[in-house]
Each structure stands twice: as C-alpha cells, then as structure tokens.
Amino acid sequence: MYALVDANNFYVSCEKVFKPALEGKAVIVLSNNDGCIISRSNEAKALGLKMAEPAFNKKQYLKENNVHVFSSNYALYGDMSNRIIRVLETFTPRIEVYSIDESFLDLTGFKYDNLEKLGSEIKRTVKQYIGIDVSVGISKTKALAKIANKLAKTNELYEGICVLNTKREIDCGLRNTLISDVWGIGKQYRKFLQANNILNANDFISTNDNWIRKYITVVGLRLKKELQGTSCIPLETMLPAKKAIATTRGFGKIITNVIYLKEAVSTYATRCSEKLRAQNSVANILTVFIHTDPFSKDKYEYLSKTIHLDVSTNSQIELAKFALKGLKMIFIDGLRYKKAGVIVDGLESANNIQTGLYSNCDFKAQKQISEASFRINQKYGRDTLKLAIQGDGKEWKLKQEMLSGKYTTQWNDIIKVTST
DNA sequence: TCTGGGGTCCTAGGACCC
DNA sequence: TCTGGGGTCCTAGGACCC
Numbered sequence: 001m002y003a004l005v006d007a008n009n010f011y012v013s014c015e016k017v018f019k020p021a022l023e024g025k026a027v028i029v030l031s032n033n034d035g036c037i038i039s040r041s042n043e044a045k046a047l048g049l050k051m052a053e054p055a056f057n058k059k060q061y062l063k064e065n066n067v068h069v070f071s072s073n074y075a076l077y078g079d080m081s082n083r084i085i086r087v088l089e090t091f092t093p094r095i096e097v098y099s100i101d102e103s104f105l106d107l108t109g110f111k112y113d114n115l116e117k118l119g120s121e122i123k124r125t126v127k128q129y130i131g132i133d134v135s136v137g138i139s140k141t142k143a144l145a146k147i148a149n150k151l152a153k154t155n156e157l158y159e160g161i162c163v164l165n166t167k168r169e170i171d172c173g174l175r176n177t178l179i180s181d182v183w184g185i186g187k188q189y190r191k192f193l194q195a196n197n198i199l200n201a202n203d204f205i206s207t208n209d210n211w212i213r214k215y216i217t218v219v220g221l222r223l224k225k226e227l228q229g230t231s232c233i234p235l236e237t238m239l240p241a242k243k244a245i246a247t248t249r250g251f252g253k254i255i256t257n258v259i260y261l262k263e264a265v266s267t268y269a270t271r272c273s274e275k276l277r278a279q280n281s282v283a284n285i286l287t288v289f290i291h292t293d294p295f296s297k298d299k300y301e302y303l304s305k306t307i308h309l310d311v312s313t314n315s316q317i318e319l320a321k322f323a324l325k326g327l328k329m330i331f332i333d334g335l336r337y338k339k340a341g342v343i344v345d346g347l348e349s350a351n352n353i354q355t356g357l358y359s360n361c362d363f364k365a366q367k368q369i370s371e372a373s374f375r376i377n378q379k380y381g382r383d384t385l386k387l388a389i390q391g392d393g394k395e396w397k398l399k400q401e402m403l404s405g406k407y408t409t410q411w412n413d414i415i416k417v418t419s420t
Numbered sequence: 421t422c423t424g425g426g427g428t429c430c431t432a433g434g435a436c437c438c
Numbered sequence: 439t440c441t442g443g444g445g446t447c448c449t450a451g452g453a454c455c456c
Binding site for chain 3: 055242253
C-alpha cells in the first residue's frame with residue numbers, strides 16, 4: 001500500500017504558521033514577479049479566485065474583499081517542506097518526495113493494521129510538529145493513492161484521510177473521480193476522452209487497451225493498470241539526478257539596454273552553475289534565450305541560441321562566458337525584453353569529464369577558482385563573490401512587493417515574542 | 421520497370437506534472 | 439504598470455551505420 005501525503009494550500013499554510021491572525025481569512029500567494037495566484041486559502045477559493053489567475057486585473061476585487069496577498073517566498077516554503085519530510089521519515093524510510101508539498105510513503109510491512117488510524121496519526125503529527133494541515137490518501141498503487149488523496153481533500157466526510165482498499169471502495173472511488181482529476185490526464189487528453197464519452201476514472205479503466213495505447217501512448221496504458229490496482233509506477237526513494245537544469249526569470253520591468261540583459265544572463269548562468277554543482281554534474285549544452293512580452297500589442301519576439309561545449313563544465317566563469325556569447329549572437333537592438341533564461345543540458349557526472357584534445361584551457365586553475373568562489377559564497381552568502389558583469393540587478397530583479405520574512409532560515413527574520 | 425534489412429542516435433514537438 | 443518557473447517522458451522523423 002502507498003500513502004500520498006499532500007499539504008493543503010501549502011504556500012498559504014506556510015504563511016499562516018507565522019501569522020496566526022490570518023486563520024479564517026482569505027489569503028493568497030502570488031507567483032514570481034507577483035504575477036498569478038498560485039495558492040489560495042479555502043476562504044479565497046470561496047471568493048471565486050481561480051488557480052493561476054493573473055492578479056493584476058483582480059486588484060480592486062482583492063482590496064474590496066480584504067484578501068491578504070503575499071509574494072512567493074521559496075526560502076520559507078522549501079524549508080517548511082523539508083521539515084514536513086523529516087516528520088514523514090519517522091513513519092517509514094521508504095519515501096518518495098514527489099514535489100514541494102507531496103510525498104509518497106511505502107506502507108509495506110507496516111505495523112498498523114488499521115490504515116485509517118495510520119493516516120490520522122500522520123496527519124496529527126505533521127500538524128502538531130510543523131503547524132501545517134495535510135491530507136492523506138492510501139491505496140494499492142500511486143495513481144490510486146492520488147485519487148484517494150483528492151477524495152480526502154474534497155469530501156468533508158473523510159476528514160482529510162481516505163483509504164481505498166477493498167474492491168468496493170476502489171470502484172466507488174473511481175466512479176466518483178472525474179477524468180480531469182486523474183493523475184496524468186491533462187487538458188488535451190481530457191478534451192479528447194470526454195469527446196469519446198469517457199467521463200470518469202471508471203470509464204477509463206473500462207476502455208480497451210489497444211485504443212488507449214494508440215491514442216494516449218504507453219503512458220495511458222500504464223495509468224490504466226495502476227487504476228486497476230496493478231502497481232507499475234515504482235516508488236523512487238532516491239532523488240534522480242536532473243537531466244536538464246534551467247534558470248529563467250521575467251524581469252521586474254521591461255529591459256531595452258543590452259547591459260542589463262548581460263547582467264541577468266550571467267547571473268542565471270551562475271545559478272545554473274550552483275545547481276549543477278549541487279548534484280555533482282557538468283553540462284555540455286547551453287541554451288540562452290531572451291524574449292519580449294507575449295501579452296504586449298507589439299510583435300512577440302523569441303530569440304534563442306544553443307551552444308555545444310567542447311568540454312563539459314559546471315564552472316560559473318565558463319557557463320557565463322558561453323551564455324554571454326550566445327546572447328551577443330541573438331540580441332537585437334530596439335526590442336523591449338521581458339524575460340531571459342539559461343538552460344543547461346547534456347548533463348553527466350562531474351567525476352568523469354572528457355577533456356578536449358586540442359583545448360588550451362587550464363582546467364586545473366578553473367577548478368580552483370570555482371572551488372574557492374563556491375566556498376566563499378557558501379560561508380558569506382550568495383553572490384558575495386561574483387562576476388563584475390552580473391552587476392547589482394537593480395534594473396531587472398523580480399517584483400516582490402509583499403514578501404514575508406524568511407522566518408526559519410534568516411536570523412534577522414525570526415519572529416519575536418513579547419509579553420505585555 | 422526494377423532498388424534490403426537491420427540497427428542507433430539525435431532532435432523537435434507535444435503531452436504531462438507540481 | 440501588471441500574466442511563473444521549473445521539470446519529465448514519449449513519439450516521429452531524419453541522419454547515419456553495416
């Protein structure tokens with residue numbers, strides 16, 4: 001059996017932990033640049049605020065309805081997420097961290113014979129230790145656990161814990177799950193399946209294998225087996241190394257001057273370098289892109305350049321150099337740029353780098369510079385030592401006008417308790 | 421008029437997830 | 439003025455090998 005533990009309204013819940021006065025209020029968290037609504041308290045949902053809705057055209061409405069608005073604070077959410085995972089690990093070592101607010105637990109050989117009791121024990125412990133409400137779905141496969149979790153969240157009768165174990169429970173669960181709520185069925189497949197009169201999860205498993213294979217590929221077939229109780233999506237307890245790493249950001253305001261694009265692009269290359277190092281990888285393909293505002297009346301321009309590196313690297317200096325080289329090739333003067341990004345690809349372990357036969361680069365010196373810079377920044381904070389070209393970011397940094405404190409990761413932001 | 425049979429690797433595009 | 443930022447997997451098609 002698998003349990004899927006999923007935090008309720010996760011980002012909003014994190015904010016509430018440190019501002020208890022928000023309890024019972026409409027609260028939302030916005031995406032980067034304070035763009036879209038990406039987390040909503042139940043009260044905010046009741047007001048009709050939609051997931052991924054742009055916030056700018058709701059400003060008046062948010063004000064009128066006294067909605068509390070936050071910029072996203074990933075330092076806080078990431079740390080809270082780690083704390084929840086540590087609590088879950090006290091229940092079983094076999095755990096897959098599926099996303100920032102979701103984990104699958106393998107319940108094989110568990111001492112509890114009563115799964116509902118186990119579910120409520122997990123829920124109660126996370127709430128007590130971390131202050132966050134979670135929902136627990138338990139069933140025979142990961143796809144079924146997903147369905148159980150969805151039911152636990154949406155049907156109050158379950159009180160946050162839903163177990164689908166017997167055939168009767170599973171049948172009933174599948175019948176009550178819309179096809180759009182099935183894990184792996186997105187917008188396109190939903191439309192297609194509905195057009196073919198497949199409206200819920202039970203309709204889906206009643207559909208012919210070959211038909212599913214043909215139209216929804218082997219992925220769809222695997223999903224069908226999972227929903228029938230045959231596990232074929234294994235639990236991944238080890239975090240697999242990433243195959244691609246990206247750092248892309250929209251700017252706080254429109255950029256026209258190439259100097260600011262250089263600052264941004266070299267900074268994003270630096271972030272990629274940090275992420276590569278964190279998983280002991282090097283990359284041999286780098287893509288840099290810049291584009292204008294897709295929502296503007298002006299013609300949308302997307303410019304990108306992919307560069308194949310002779311020698312794989314995770315060096316900040318090397319990656320920034322190639323990113324800037326690519327930028328130079330694609331930059332067109334006179335456009336109004338809204339976003340840029342650097343993507344590194346062709347990742348392999350840093351332990352076995354293939355050096356170039358004719359390369360005259362001093363890799364040893366490169367490595368020593370990287371190591372030194374990495375240690376300095378780790379000790380004194382990000383970008384203490386940085387490339388001059390990175391600049392100060394003042395012109396293009398994210399808009400974050402309603403950012404809460406980094407309560408759990410910054411000494412200065414720890415909440416103060418006073419008695420009166 | 422007629423032109424084999426088996427592979428691999430890479431890339432772009434489209435679907436999905438959070 | 440203002441619309442996020444990451445990732446994954448699968449398939450088809452093209453280029454190439456013998």
